[in-house]
Amino acid sequence: MSRRMDLRTDDPLAPGHVVPSRRGLRAGAWAAVPVLLAVGPFGFIFGAFATEAGLDPLQTMAMTAIVTAGAAQLAALQLLVDDAPALVAVLTGAVVNLRMAMYSASIAVHWRGVPMLWRVPAAYFLQDQSYTLSLRRYRERPDEPLSDRIGFYFGTGSITVVTWICGSWLGVVAGRMMPPEWGLGFAVPVTFLALVAPLIRGRANIAAAVVAGLAALGLHGLPYGLGLLLAAALGIAAGMAAPRLARRRA
Amino acid sequence: MSDAAIWTVIGLLGLLTYLIRFSFLGLLAGRRLPGWAAEALGFVPVAVLPALVAPMVAFAPEGGGWADAHRPLAALITLGVGMATRNLLAAITAGMGAFWALRALGL
Numbered sequence: 001m002s003r004r005m006d007l008r009t010d011d012p013l014a015p016g017h018v019v020p021s022r023r024g025l026r027a028g029a030w031a032a033v034p035v036l037l038a039v040g041p042f043g044f045i046f047g048a049f050a051t052e053a054g055l056d057p058l059q060t061m062a063m064t065a066i067v068t069a070g071a072a073q074l075a076a077l078q079l080l081v082d083d084a085p086a087l088v089a090v091l092t093g094a095v096v097n098l099r100m101a102m103y104s105a106s107i108a109v110h111w112r113g114v115p116m117l118w119r120v121p122a123a124y125f126l127q128d129q130s131y132t133l134s135l136r137r138y139r140e141r142p143d144e145p146l147s148d149r150i151g152f153y154f155g156t157g158s159i160t161v162v163t164w165i166c167g168s169w170l171g172v173v174a175g176r177m178m179p180p181e182w183g184l185g186f187a188v189p190v191t192f193l194a195l196v197a198p199l200i201r202g203r204a205n206i207a208a209a210v211v212a213g214l215a216a217l218g219l220h221g222l223p224y225g226l227g228l229l230l231a232a233a234l235g236i237a238a239g240m241a242a243p244r245l246a247r248r249r250a
Numbered sequence: 251m252s253d254a255a256i257w258t259v260i261g262l263l264g265l266l267t268y269l270i271r272f273s274f275l276g277l278l279a280g281r282r283l284p285g286w287a288a289e290a291l292g293f294v295p296v297a298v299l300p301a302l303v304a305p306m307v308a309f310a311p312e313g314g315g316w317a318d319a320h321r322p323l324a325a326l327i328t329l330g331v332g333m334a335t336r337n338l339l340a341a342i343t344a345g346m347g348a349f350w351a352l353r354a355l356g357l
Contacts, residue, residue: 035338037339038338038339038342041339041342042338053251054251055256059253059256059257059260062260063256063259063260063263063264066260066261066264067260067263067264067267068267069267071299072263072267073263075298075302076259076263077259078302078306080251080255080256080259081251083251085255086254086255086256086258086259086262087258087262089255089259089263090258090259090262090263090266093259093263093266093267094263094266094267094270095294095298096294096295096298096299096302097266097267097270097271098270098291098294099291099292099294099295100267100270100271101270101273101274101283101291102283102288102291102292103271104270104271104272104273104274104275105273105274105282105283105288107274107275108274108275108279108280111275112280116276119272119275119276119279120272120276122275123268123271123272123275123276124268124271126271126275182350183349183350183353185311186321186324186345186346186349187342187346188306189303189306189307189325190324190325190328190341190342190345190346190349191342192299192302192303193299193303193325193328193329193332193341193345194328194332194338194339194341194342194345195295195299195338196295196296196299196300196329196332197328197329197330197331197332197333197336197341198332198333198336198337198338199295199296200296200329200333204293205293205296208293208296208297209296209297209300210300211297212296212297212298212300212301212304213300213301213303213304214304215301216300216301216302216304216305217304217305217308217309220305220309227301227305228298228301228302231297231301231304232294232297232298232301233297234297235293235296235297235298235300235301236290236293236294236297238297239292239293239296239297240289240290240293
């Protein structure tokens with residue numbers, strides 16, 4: 001068996017040559033344009049915040065290009081600033097990113113027959129933006145050929161990552177020029193809230209958010225950022241319990 | 251924070267994040283999440299992000315007790331605009347605008 005065959009999934013329906021199509025790449029890149037208006041400034045905020053926290057430009061850009069997950073980067077960095085141990089910062093960042101396991105499972109359903117050769121780089125480009133836009137596209141066009149489908153995904157994912165990296169770089173270079181009285185640091189919690197707000201829909205999500213937020217205030221004194229992880233666990237439990245309690249009452 | 255701590259976070263968080271992303275696309279390709287796990291994962295962002303933000307906006311950044319009212323108020327406005335418009339940029343603009351306006355008013 002050739003080495004090429006080893007890189008394919010053993011799906012019997014696997015087409016011979018699945019390659020991201022140029023048409024798909026273009027469509028994906030265009031679809032991502034409105035999102036870039038938010039990704040660029042968010043990158044800027046990260047670059048400025050990381051620089052202010054004491055990271056040198058190489059460290060900031062390495063983090064932004066290797067982790068490529070804004071919320072997790074900011075969360076981990078905030079913990080380092082608060083003098084938490086590095087492993088606690090890693091754990092917290094990973095918990096913030098756990099949602100991507102859900103994205104991964106959801107995209108995989110639409111990717112049957114895509115060879116491993118493309119799945120390995122695809123994982124790097126999986127973020128809130130590429131996931132949301134691609135899934136919407138797959139639902140709207142269930143008959144689109146596989147090569148256009150993965151093209152669309154790589155189109156949204158790559159333009160988003162490039163914008164994110166450029167935004168971070170601008171933040172490293174120009175963040176220092178922002179006068180401190182502008183309170184740019186407040187852009188960090190504001191960005192988190194703006195990211196989470198559209199996801200808070202329905203009673204269960206509200207319960208999860210409120211319980212987690214209040215618990216974080218109550219548990220703030222705990223060492224090593226443990227308060228955050230405990231509060232998040234309580235919030236998740238509240239979100240899962242809410243519909244069950246409502247059903248019992250009904 | 252030390253350089254070693256920063257590089258540890260970059261390397262380990264980068265690796266873990268990649269593995270989370272690759273999970274069902276590659277490592278577990280063809281398998282599905284069990285129902286309870288999918289349900290719990292669905293609540294991760296709406297629980298983690300508020301837990302992260304609440305102390306940042308409720309407590310004074312320089313330490314020692316509650317923050318001035320403009321911080322939590324601007325946070326609530328960001329949340330409200332974000333929930334109403336579902337637009338990232340609108341929520342960020344409203345939140346920072348409220349932060350500057352309320353602070354100028356001396357709240």
